[in-house]
Amino acid sequence: MKYLAEFQNPELARGLLDDIRAAVTRPWALMEVCGGQTHTIIRQGIDQLLPDGVELIHGPGCPVCVTPLEVIDKALAIAARPGVIFCSFGDMLRVPGTDRDLFRVRSEGGDVRVVYSPLDALRIATENPDREVVFFGIGFETTAPPNAMAVHQARKRGIRNFSMLVSHVRVPPAIDAVMGSPDCRVQGFLAAGHVCSVMGTSEYPELAARHRVPIVVTGFEPLDILEGIRRVVRQLERGEHTVDNAYPRAVRPEGNPAARAMLSDVFEVTDRAWRGIGTIPLSGWRLSPRYREHDAEHRFDVVDIATREPAACRSGEVLQGLLKPNQCEAFGTDCTPRSPLGATMVSSEGACAAYYLYRRLGTPTTPLEASSVV
Template sequence: MRYLEEFSNPDLARHLVGQIHAVTTRPWAMMEVCGGQTHSIIRHGIDQLLPPGVEMIHGPGCPVCVTPLETIDKALAIAEQPGVIFCSFGDMLRVPGSGRDLFAVKSAGADVRVVYSPMDALTLARENPDRPVVFFGIGFETTAPANAMTVYQARRLGVTNFSLLVSHVLVPPAIAAIMESPRCRVQAFLAAGHVCSVMGTSEYPPLASRYGVPIVVTGFEPLDILEGIRQTIVQLEAGRHELSNAYPRAVRAEGNPAALAMLQDVFEVTDRTWRGIGMIPGSGWRLSSRYREYDAEERFAVTDVRTSESPLCRSGEVLQGLLKPHECEAFGKQCTPRNPLGATMVSSEGACAAYYAYRRLDLVRL
């Protein structure tokens, strides 16, 4: 609690805002990668405290939001098979597939359960040896170690009725894809601190050098974000493009060696489709050959599901930072948290949900 209070101190926030205004001489556009950072920025009005012309572009760092539609449909197809216990974190249950979500499948009689850890799903598998148990493993590098450990434990314990539906994505290839888009306006990145606490920072200096953009590793509290913005603008104003760690209390350059070893054992890099963005080469993980028997896609033969998005939903442009949520014609009308067209309105980290929750409902022309 002490740290939460310290990193929300209004006097220190005003001091940092003053420093940001003092060093800014021109317009800049930077992207916060993580959806948790987006919510903090919108909740605290940080973007409205910045100098005129300094724009925060909301990035694709919401794991629920970028889970592709075909993966949601694969989850639905698996969950409705007789005897299956399908386990997921709660934020995935309302994410729309092509026509339904996991809540709808559950209400129709499927055994869909909310768990708080993938290890809970493994416990269910051990308690129900005559039933297949599937855990929906989504997320960035942050959640992957726990999922990897669960598969590792299932193999070690000889639990054969457990499997993992994998939809893990990686941040650095997404940064590269954003920078290579012909519509890109991003001049710098605030990198996600929790991702770097696992993976370390070694992948970011080459990206900063290749694309000529500062990358500042940042936390999630108001002061964390303001300090990240300050360091970013200092680099931009000086014409530098380096990696900077503004979150040293949680992030070390080498990351978490134990987690990295587990990830290297259980997963291997693969091409991955991002919802609303498309295929990004080398941007995801799948189970390695040693653990392929625990792959739910293979076990339940749902590898060839093909889908199409709602024509009204523009979440892909939101995820790429090309559109603010309230610039979408369906925002707050056809698309609301009660009737979401896309995952960015469902997820607790989605940009559309943040704009709706904190009443950023109207487009303001400056």
């Protein structure tokens, strides 16, 4: 990709690290609210290269990880029904429910298919008019617009055998919930650039002012993250708490108006449960009444779902930033990617997965010498 190498330049990374060291006079705790940023931080060893006292806390930035167990169990119940084709992105298939996952449902005869777009599921519905096709719609504001478009197209084209199991969540209420916790140590945030590329930045100034925390929107490459940390630290040292856009190549204050219009048409804001955290008011979306016929929860009437979290799994504490993954007693022993206790170990954006994949490879000496991954 053009210009990608510039955002992985070791010399520029060293310069940013020097700037951060020069600015820091006291300890600070920062939270990134994006699983993609978490993986970059751990893969490149950025957290280990920061000056003493600057701590990165991993927040609830993995949409797969925060999908509540009840919704996972609903997905499993729907996928196991005769006549259903259940479509999902691949990272959901290994996420454990109460007693099985979607891979197990498929091995037991369920028609579970991996797709790369919700429009793939819509195409499958047109090709199988005698089957019920369900797409598992999860994610933050980033994946919500294409999912909304699929439902919009289904209604417009009269594809009645297509429905969506929706578990979309919104980032600003999560930041509000984190700051409202009595155990919160976070003093500044790195906001997810892809979320803000869709929604813009209008929801963040009020949060920054009310909680008196700087919020810096940043991207996902090593230099993006280091620049975001530099800007947060500078604000903290000056006693400021504003919203700063360090990702202007992708983020505009107004976001993407077309995507926001599609979201407003198809979804409505609702309270949403977050796995390991609990219910956060107004933190999610559900299908609006106009599109209710395409709501899989209503179509299949999945109720009375009894859930049970593994007692040994501490992913809820990881998602709240209260615990680092390698501080969990089950990490790497009873809980591995092959036999996970929680979604944070199997999701491509999960913090536990990042620690398992990268932290055991040794401590890098520069952010870019740790890995050849581009």
